[in-house]
Amino acid sequence: MAESEAVKPPIRVGLFVTCLVDLLRPSVGFAAVKLLEDAGCKVIVPSQSCCGQPAFNSGDRPSTQAIARRTIDAFAGCDYVVAPSGSCAGMLAKHYPELFVDEPEMAIKATAFAAKCFELVSFLVDRLGVKRVSARYEGVAAYHDSCSGLRELGVRDQPRTLLAGVEGLRMVELAESDVCCGFGGTFAVKYGELSDAIVTRKSAKIDASGADTLIAGDLGCLLNMAGKMQREGRAVKARHVAEVLAGMGDDPAIGEPDAGAAS
């Protein structure tokens, strides 16, 4: 592709770590770094906060614009901006330009920025041509398609392709894998009962798949599904796709105690 040809190796990738990974599960960030470095990228991590989605989806456009301006500036020196999340990558790649429809100069900047933003796994496969990673994971896993990645960015086959190459891992079909888990950011709290009804169904589908591990590409959805399954006493482990692909599948799964800290 023209753009990638224009970029001189090593490709400088700015990791947009996403606020949830930054705060709750840094291991996903390190998994992303490993995958990108293994694929030959130079990874940099500019000082960052959040992509602005909570404000955007609460109707607070001024705050969202302020956050977007900062983010765009922070990543100015990068050839690409990659996030281990379809939702945040979708925000950067699809919604940032919409934020500045009334500011032509900023709109141009935001559109140029958007064009270099990608979700991690689709970036590895579609942009860098990665076909296989060297990783091992003992287990039977189901993959959940998080909504924004799937529908805004077309992330569907890429994670399945790479997961198929993980040694020891057997993938099973998850019925309704493309149906929302009920997370929806602030929705999960504002409409807790409704969100609960949706994730309860998801939890049952995961259980019915026979998998011992749930894999997805968005930490928000994973926290929601893991939290529900744990509340229901199910033993399924939830892991971010980057962790499994980076061979970090032995670390405690989401919501599990620290190794050695278990009481």
Next chain:
Amino acid sequence: MSLAATTPHFKDNVHEALTDARLQRALPHARNFIATRAAAAARLPEFEALRDSARAIKDHTLAHLDLYLETYERKVTQSGGHVHWARDTGEALAVILDLCKARGAKSVAKGKSMVSEEIGLNAALEGAGIAAVETDLGEYIIQLRGEAPSHIIAPAIHVTRDDVEADFRRFHRELPADRDLTQPEQLLAEARAILRDKFLSADIGLTGANFLIAETGTSIIVTNEGNGDLAQTLPKVHVVLASLDKLVPTLNDAAQLLRVLARSATGQDLSVYTTLSTGPRRPGDPDGPEEYHVVLLDNGRSAMLGGQFADMLRCIRCGACMNHCPVYHAVGGHAYGWVYPGPMGAVLTPSLIGVEQGGQLPNASTFCGRCEAVCPMRIPLPNLMRHWREREFERHLTPAVVRGGIGFWAFFAKRPGLYRFATDLAMRALHLIGRSRGRFAWLPFAGGWTRYRDLAAPQGATFQARWRAKSGAVR
């Protein structure tokens, strides 16, 4: 007046719906349309191209709506019909009641019409001593039950077969009590027999319209039961009640829209009956009404033209958005609290009854985007819902807790240095508290989350803190 909205109590409605065991047994039906739509779309290689073309047809029509409305009125008049313009519910009801009274009508046979729900027509007719006879099976069932439609194309989708049998036994007392009603066909036959008498005795037939065609002054309705044909050909007077966004320029345009309509709705290639009507019966016609009237309702739609919500006027009421909506699947249509449910209702309701009344609906979405992905008219439903949230935020209608929370969070989000420092401290502290279990069953300020699910404890220092420590050590 139009139906009173319970939309402001959406959360209570949700709770009620989720705890209604009978409703929860009926709701899975709505999911059946997912596979049929997908199969229909897959069978037609040009389906995606047709969606583009359908969108273009409606966009063009809406851009020149004044022109097409004038043409349409002229054509209806030329064919011997009458067009009545109604700015709002009150005017529409007045026109229809006047038509009924002037003809001494005792009963009105109705085809399915969501616009008639929007203006609360049945109640108004009954208030004037005129019987409203619903001829669509689903509409008939909910009329018996005293309910509103819960779906725009399958009004009784919230009712199970068992419920219908019980209702028929309750209301059709004149029939033998020991009759067999175990099969859906038997229920249909019974309803048909009862309705046929009412068709024949109705003074006025009232239908909605799926499309109004400017070129010919024709109205089109699609049904699967053929009740539309009967409702409009048997009585002496046919009244078409439609909103002005139903207009399309030509028959050819309507044909294209029909190709996406049924496929998106039920997955049929075409609905079983597509009925076109143009004016009253002409000399020599074997059948048809003696009078033909069109009541064209605005009710806030013209104000949407050219604005942020104009895309919504492309809607052809196929129902695909609600058939694919996780929120609709969980609670059904009545919880939305007014006439139009699902994603299309979440956008349209605040437009038609005001965001103060309807504002809950565009907020109650995860923005999963499945509605937009299947909408044949490519209406960006999540974006439009977000626009409503922006309007609320601008007008300070957003609840203070949410506004305060977002403000607090945004303060840090705009200041990455401070954000990094504060979050790192907080995450280390939470990690210490949560690490032995790995998660929290309860946390202050996170009650909305932990009431229903556990919350994973942070791993400790934030990614950014670890990264900086690591790269600092390397350098």
